[in-house]
Amino acid sequence: MIRIGIDVGGTNTDAVVMDGTTVIAGVKAATTGDVMTGVVNALKAVLEASKMEASAIDVVMIGTTHFTNAVVQRRDLAKTAAVRLGLPATASLPPMVDWPEDLKVAIGGVGYLAHGGNEFDGRVISPIDEAELLGIAEDIKSKGINTIAITSVFSPVTNDFEKQAGEIFAKALPGVHITLSSDIGRIGLLERENAAIMNACLRDLSKHVIEAFRKAITETGIKGRFYLTQNDGTLMDAEFAEKFPVLTFASGPTNSMRGAAFLSGVADAIVVDIGGTTSDVGSLHKGFPRQATVAVEVGGVRTNFRMPDVFSIGLGGGSHVVETGGAIKVGPTSVGYRIVTEALIFGGTTLTTSDVVVASGRYDLGDKSKVAHLTPDFIARTQARIMSMLEDCVERSRLSPDPLPVIVVGGGSILVDGPIGGLEVIKPNHFAVANAVGAAIAQVSGEVDRVYALAEIGRDQALADAKERATEAAVAAGALRSSIEIVDVEDVPLAYLPGNATRVRVKAVGELHVG
């Protein structure tokens, strides 16, 4: 299978061509305001570099920060209605109660509370009231809103009410976009509802962006299908992504960590992605990034997305190096993308980390003579400072005392010299485009998060049921059944509940089924 992986970042659009597990070519192009031009440029460049015909490409996988940026910058968001089913429960906090005011205003901030919802064990809180929902539909129509997020209490346990309400709205308001919270998030009502609302407000934009990607691919003559990568490092097809744009949040760091695992052939490791301004550090478990356990904010809104637990520090290839009072200070300020004009080695006047690396003789870049004045002592102390900064964040990301290797990727990888905190360092080939590689190798997943009463069915049966549901979810998402593996099983006993109520999370992952 020949595939292209693309990572559309804020500054660069990277692309790679892969044949099976081999990287044929990798390129970097500038991201453009219209997205499409940058993607076309990257596609053309990578096809040329790989000497491949466009017709030979089977699939294209795209990782993008476009939707995250839209929310963060409050632009291109549709006016949205949030409907919650659960009355009388949850009436104390209306939808969007903890949103920043400007974002709430940007999406119209219309919330409704209606009857419905379930208890933790599936019992009904109150039955759904069709007349009530039709009244809400009427109001939504009068406000000219065409996208609705529906959230029912305990819908991760059973989502019948969300589906029923969705059908009622679809019938009453033909052509309306409907987002069900149970398709997106897990237990934790406000966070799941927030994610559903953000998804709903991105539906107009997602239509536009997916169309731009489709056009870019068609324009270069590629006939294969295309997919987008999600925050957990797995794929969704273009049609699905158009419905669930929110699932692309945080796919950038995930792709670079997955790419690092793939390029190095190591599944359990710490990954350090060093860019121009910052380094992102996270840990890989079975080839996937370990996820954050606390609520993650996106654009000031709490969500419970499956986000990689990444720690960032201000250290990159363009970081300023300053000596004050005998101490060396590296970063957090940086020349960023202006490194090609401002660093000493490129004829500029600012001393950067890259200059020090070139002065040390470990790497050849730009004009070496411009850094000949740096003393061996200064070089050594700067190196020591850089390594101690890296050691500090690698230590934070370690999950156990076991000596894991450290995989270093990204354009700033040249900063690393020798082991970090006694841990072996791996710098794989194609390290600069690891994120595009991560997109190209993305798999397909299915996940469940349910509460089981173990007193009734027993732990083994509960886990088997959860695994079965996760597997079916993966197949539904496009995974090849024979390749499916259960990569994560977590069961947490719920304190203060009898009947051994236990929350079970299972994730299944498989290879993309093409054809």
Next chain:
Amino acid sequence: MSDKGYILKEADLHPLSIGAALLGTGGGGNPYIGFLRAREVFRQGATVPVIPLEVLTQDDWVGEVGGIGAPVVSAEKFEQGDEGTRALAAVESELGIEVAAMISGEIGGANAMEPVITAAKLGIGIVDGDGMGRAFPEVQMCTFFIYGGGVAPAAIADEKGNVVVYKHVIDMFWLERMARHTTVDMGATAMLALPPMRGDFVQKTAVPATVTQAVHIGRTVLKARKARKNVVETVVEETGAKLFFTGKITDIRRHLVGGFARGEAILSGLGDWAGSEAKIAIQNENLVLWVDGVPVLMVPDLIVNLELDTGEPLTTEVLRYGQRLAVIGLPAHDLLKTEKALEIIGPKAFGYPDLTYNPLEGKAK
């Protein structure tokens, strides 16, 4: 009541929730949802007077409500909004009284917010104090019960309008057992009103000024964050807390015993404690801190883990390998240190028969 005290405003709620989380000593539940609920009530124009203990009189009745249930459920099915007032109304009508103020049974964690919400709805005040000055895993570990408070009538209310009143209950253990059972029927979250108490009893048995303390701690944390100052240092300088250890978690063990999350965290020292090792025993809350094998802090004194860089108070369930912590201690109030109290909330009561309570004052550097 008198005009002493002050008015709690919307701007105080966020600091209160942060201070309550810190006083939760690793447990007590997350006050986030409660903070949002209180804020909604305050935004409709409510203000709540904070009443110092000394102005309570024998004629005043003081009500106590608190959330009961599984924290994971309350993050999904949170309150309709009037559960607290309904439960309270049931005990009031049982006794034929009206309460003049509300008090929290447990300032540490989620239950710091409930009396505030109920008081705001009823247009009454809250007492500046609580029954623990911190968090403990069980309802009976509260000064009101340690010093002879009644256990009936009590009432439990759900979001649907159901209210169950316990008219006669022989002791706190039975109330806890029955209330837990009913809570599960109600969908695993409910609001429990305990028997209203006379003002003079509260005056003698409540841990004083803990609402003020929580707001002060929260303001200190927020102010330090805003000024980009070191939060841990600022908290130690300005709140009477003492620093006992800084280190990194090198091992964490957990097990569920009788519905309670027990465990221990092992830390290897950083900074002034480089080369030392510490151990923290956990049962929902932090119970004992040993440094190099010597017990230096123990219940009922407050043991709080702050994330070293951000000063964020860490609950025991989020502790994991590699986290860097500052362990700070705050002295428990004298009411928690009497012989009678230590029988229920001292180190022996939590399963450490070899430890004799050694109070915090004057021990830290």
